[in-house]
Amino acid sequence: MTSMPPSLWLIGAGPMAQDYANVLQAMSVPFRVIGRSSSSAVAFQQATGISVKAGGLETALTAMPAPDQAVVAVGVEQLATAAQQLISAGCRRILLEKPGALTLSELQGLYNTSEAKGAQVWIAYNRRFYASVRKLRDLVLTDGGITSAVFEFTEWSHLLRDLQTAPGVKEHWLLANSTHVIDLAFDFIGLPAAGQWHAWYSGSLKWHPASARFHGSGFSDRGIPFAYHADWEAPGRWGVELLTRHNRYLLSPMESLQVIPLASVQAQPIELDDDLDQKFKPGLFRQCEAFLSKQTDQLCSINKQLEAFLIYYSIAGYSL
Structure with missing residues (x-):
């Protein structure tokens, strides 16, 4: 520093x-x-x-x-x-x-x-600072921008049901944990635009009574179409896919980056300069660097988080 x-x-x-x-x-x-x-x-x-x-x-x-x-x-x-x-x-x-x-x-x-x-x-949100994410920001700009996005935030209920947490944490697990994925997707494409998206949720879990399955789609405030899905009672994982006119980029697992070029169905790994993510908890070094140097463009401000919380409540079916 x-x-x-x-x-x-x-x-x-x-x-x-x-x-x-x-x-x-x-x-x-x-x-x-x-x-x-x-x-x-x-x-x-x-x-x-x-x-x-x-x-x-x-x-x-x-x-x-x-x-x-x-x-x-x-x-x-x-x-x-x-x-x-x-x-x-x-x-x-x-x-x-x-x-x-x-x-x-x-x-x-x-x-x-x-x-x-x-x-x-x-x-x-340290995933904003992963080497894979930093590389992807450059690639989508080179491609001319994002044309659409898909993401999944499935949680593993069979592990979480016995997890010991403070009261209220698991009941708000989408906020406490799943927003790692959702925040990253919306950071790339913008928050859902008012009146131009729909959220559906169904089911219930003993530890998360509001919902167990989640599906939604629409347009972001930057005009980018998106869709998401998660089923906390079925197999799945976290992942974000960003599409451009030239490539489909995959963050799944999110520490890695793959690309499917136009006219292909084969995912190819992209080499990353991820020494810091290997040495420390991924994303944390660059995140601290941004905070301490006051280069905060990629950090999530509290006012932006307040906007996002309203979206997260709609996705999860939490009561206001």
């Missing part, structure tokens, strides 16, 4: 926070880690060699001045609260793990606070 942030806190001491710590260390960026429990603090220090100030964010803000900026990597159910505490204490730049909040009302409250305090909040 060419410039060092004067004050940076990493909030959280779990596995995701460890991934961030590895990146920040590699960047030689000074930061302080704020954790909650002593057990997670010990595990974090053993894994990274970095000490943690345990006792929680509220205690830390009482004992020390708020940082200029923060990376928040706590549990989904704690994201909005942690960001609210930081902003209220004076922090003005926050990289907040996806999806930023567990409900629309939480996200709206955080947005209101950030606007009132003049704080900038970005939602950390």
Whole structure:
């Protein structure tokens, strides 16, 4: 990095926070880690060699001045609260793990606070920064732009039903996890245009009562036709396909990139410069780089996430 942030806190001491710590260390960026429990603090220090100030964010803000900026990597159910505490204490730049909040009302409250305090909040969707995605952005531009898109966000219910999470997390799993795919697709083509798309959902799961199957189609606000499908009671996987007048590009798995040229049905792998994605959690280095250097064009702003949440609620069948 060419410039060092004067004050940076990493909030959280779990596995995701460890991934961030590895990146920040590699960047030689000074930061302080704020954790909650002593057990997670010990595990974090053993894994990274970095000490943690345990006792929680509220205690830390009482004992020390708020940082200029923060990376928040706590549990989904704690994201909005942690960001609210930081902003209220004076922090003005926050990289907040996806999806930023567990409900629309939480996200709206955080947005209101950030606007009132003049704080900038970005939602950390690291797949936007995969080497495969960065390469694909260049390729679709070379091809003259995207003509249509298809994506799938099937989740593996047989694994998730016994997963232990905080209350409300699995009930909002499309927000908590599936938006990794949906966000990426819409980042390429734009959000669905009002009145020009339809969402259907059906079924129910014990852990996700709102819906189990999802299908939709329409036009984005950039005029690009799209369709999506997911069935959480059937086999499937995540994937995004972007079509141009010359090629069909496949992100499935999303760390890789394949192409089907015009007049062919054979998918061919595309070579990637993905050393950073191999060394660190994929996308995380470039994402942190964008945040710290204030080159935030590819980051998801909180106001854009607020727009997207309304779309996600329609896709999932969640009640407003």
